[in-house]
Amino acid sequence: MKISTDEGNVIVEFIGVLVALVVPITIIASASVSISQAYLATEVASRAASRAFVISNTEINARKHAYAVSKVAMQDHGAFDNSVVTKISCSNSPCLSPSGYVTVTVQRQVSLALPAPFGSRKILVKASSTSVVDELG
Amino acid sequence: MSFNSSRGSSVVDFVLVAPLLIVVFVAATQAEMFLADKSTISSAAIAGARDASMADASSAQGIALAQKILSGKKDLSNSAKISISREQTSGVDFVRMTVECEFKIPWLDQVVHISSTSRALDEKAL
Numbered sequence: 001m002k003i004s005t006d007e008g009n010v011i012v013e014f015i016g017v018l019v020a021l022v023v024p025i026t027i028i029a030s031a032s033v034s035i036s037q038a039y040l041a042t043e044v045a046s047r048a049a050s051r052a053f054v055i056s057n058t059e060i061n062a063r064k065h066a067y068a069v070s071k072v073a074m075q076d077h078g079a080f081d082n083s084v085v086t087k088i089s090c091s092n093s094p095c096l097s098p099s100g101y102v103t104v105t106v107q108r109q110v111s112l113a114l115p116a117p118f119g120s121r122k123i124l125v126k127a128s129s130t131s132v133v134d135e136l137g
Numbered sequence: 138m139s140f141n142s143s144r145g146s147s148v149v150d151f152v153l154v155a156p157l158l159i160v161v162f163v164a165a166t167q168a169e170m171f172l173a174d175k176s177t178i179s180s181a182a183i184a185g186a187r188d189a190s191m192a193d194a195s196s197a198q199g200i201a202l203a204q205k206i207l208s209g210k211k212d213l214s215n216s217a218k219i220s221i222s223r224e225q226t227s228g229v230d231f232v233r234m235t236v237e238c239e240f241k242i243p244w245l246d247q248v249v250h251i252s253s254t255s256r257a258l259d260e261k262a263l
Binding site for chain 2: 010011014015018022033040044048051052055056057061064065068069071072073076077
């Protein structure tokens, strides 16, 4: 029996190699797209929410607007689910004191579609944005 | 004359594999172009909605900004449909901008519709 032969179908070999390369590349590319989409969504949501907060006339309205804007921005990017958390922090008290800083942080857990041996990996994507309260109030 | 020679087989192998390689390369390029166009349309919708929602701005200004962003890609700007509206969600007023464009796949003779919607807090209503 001759073992060291070059015989074989090149197309079969090519498809074998292609599958072995393309499947991991597709998984990695899909994970990277999910993370970058979530990052874009949290970035846009935090920026819009911090601006919504500082242009509001009362603190109650400011919080209402910031949470609503954050939720809507995440929904527009198809990134809203139960893992989305919006946090608001202020440098001064009350929050809408002139020249005070308001920081809004939006975070979301991204589930990566990895094969079973890798387990269901989750990555926390977080973005913050700070706005200044107008001195004229 | 020997028929067991492997001389020239690499050329035949290449000829067999080349069309598959070309298909993979073209598909990857097309996918990348689709993602780039999708990103441009999203940017146009986000920036347009934000601009139109400003207290001292009009809807026309928002549409003009979205068109300016799309103008970098002629295929997108020629097929773009931009709509703007105002709505209330959870008791808060928003400006909604939707940008719809056509993405052409020449080698499949197909057209895919891409759209993106963005909402921004309506500052005029505050």
